[in-house]
Amino acid sequence: MKKNFTLLAFLLCSVIGLAQIPAGYYNTATGTGYTLKTQLKRIIDNNNDGLPSERISTDPGYAGLYVTYTTSDIDLYYENNGTMLDMYTENPTGPDNCEFTYGTNQDDGTLGTAECQRYNREHIIPQSVFSSATPMYSDAHFVVPSDKYVNAQRGNFPFGRVNVATNTYSNGSKKGNNLNSGYSAGYSTTVFEPINEFKGDIARMFFYFATRYEDQVASWPYDMFNGTSNQVFDNTFLNILITWHLNDPVSQREIDRNNAIYARQNNRNPFIDNSGYVCQIYPTQCATLSTNSFEFENTISIYPNPAVNNEVTISSETELKSIVLYNINGQIIQEIKNPTRVDNSYKVNNLSSGFYLVQMASENAIATKKLIVN
Incomplete structure (x- = not known):
């Protein structure tokens, strides 16, 4: 079975280290x-x-x-x-x-x-x-x-x-x-x-x-x-x-x-x-959930990336229910619930310089992408 995990999960797990097992x-x-x-x-x-x-x-x-x-x-x-x-x-x-x-x-x-x-x-x-x-x-x-x-x-x-x-x-x-x-x-x-x-x-x-x-x-x-x-x-x-x-x-x-x-x-x-x-x-349940998220992720784009003027546009064929920005430590920097959609696009602004993971959720799937703000 192919398992598709979020980028956020991969990056965070890679720096956590091993428990004292x-x-x-x-x-x-x-x-x-x-x-x-x-x-x-x-x-x-x-x-x-x-x-x-x-x-x-x-x-x-x-x-x-x-x-x-x-x-x-x-x-x-x-x-x-x-x-x-x-x-x-x-x-x-x-x-x-x-x-x-x-x-x-x-x-x-x-x-x-x-x-x-x-x-x-x-x-x-x-x-x-x-x-x-x-x-x-x-x-x-x-x-x-x-x-x-x-x-x-x-x-x-x-x-x-x-x-x-x-x-x-x-x-x-x-x-x-x-x-x-x-x-x-x-x-x-x-x-x-x-x-x-x-x-x-x-x-x-x-x-x-x-x-x-x-x-x-x-x-x-x-x-x-x-x-x-x-x-x-x-x-x-x-x-x-x-x-x-x-x-x-x-x-x-x-x-x-x-x-x-x-x-x-x-x-x-x-x-x-x-x-x-x-x-x-x-x-079986993991495969179903991962497939939904993988297909969903392929319909989303973030541009420009790196961001210009501290703002990006998220284009999604599917309506988003939330947009959450995490820093590299996994802390929530910005959370937008039921974001405003115009022509299948969403604006995210007032972004400070840094590296972010953007998590976007629809009704039945979640996708995570990288974002750089210079």
Whole structure:
């Protein structure tokens, strides 16, 4: 199968470096498809599966999550000031509206009626799905620190693509009915959408969950699940998660978080260590999504390139739903939603000098191209 990944994913992955994976940790992950998923489950679970280099996952407990967070979720990447890193309020391109200090703003049962008052523990897969049972309840690979108010606002809603937002939060996360078209077609009720910076992070948490708890997940009802232990996800949400995974590649922050949690739980998220596992497990879905994006990319041009007078024109035969400019570090520099289209063209101006990756999304595909502004 030919895999077509975005240029952004390639460039960022090339400078991330390797995670601190123990020698031989994935030696038994030799299969493909759902066989590979089961092999990964045996590596990261809490059973003695008789592997040559067996490591048994441990459970530091629900209270222990707050201890884990002091090494796994510190902001050393954006403000770089040692505060709590919360995916629901973190602003990657400017000052945060909320700044939480561990031990100071922790949830004590009060407040949480607005953003920035308290932080608590957010189950990316809602705890009601698995009846708050352990070890899921306290698994830091998918239980993250978050603003208490936004956590409650997200509630048990699935993750998806918001069509028209009914609620928008300080960093741009939002809630509203799912966009029932393109790669998110098939679901039309309320979803929660994180910002682009963290969509891949959340997708890889879901793939971890589907793998780590493969032997139980078929019995857990949730809109994002399909009641099986192999595919696990409903087709709509599988397409959403794969797209987010491919378009928001593994970051240094995720690598560091994975290492910190391994030190506490003795297991790892395989999809951070090797992002290619996703398409090895779900090759058909990856091929379909990649083909759409490849064909879409061939219909787009950006000119002049290098830009003249800090402005470029994007020509696209297909209507664009968004245009996002990233710098070489993967930070969003400019984001235009529902851009104005004139004669199949879009203008992007006020560009500062530099090298950019321009990500353009239609209803059902995403393309990324290079841009130089002198």
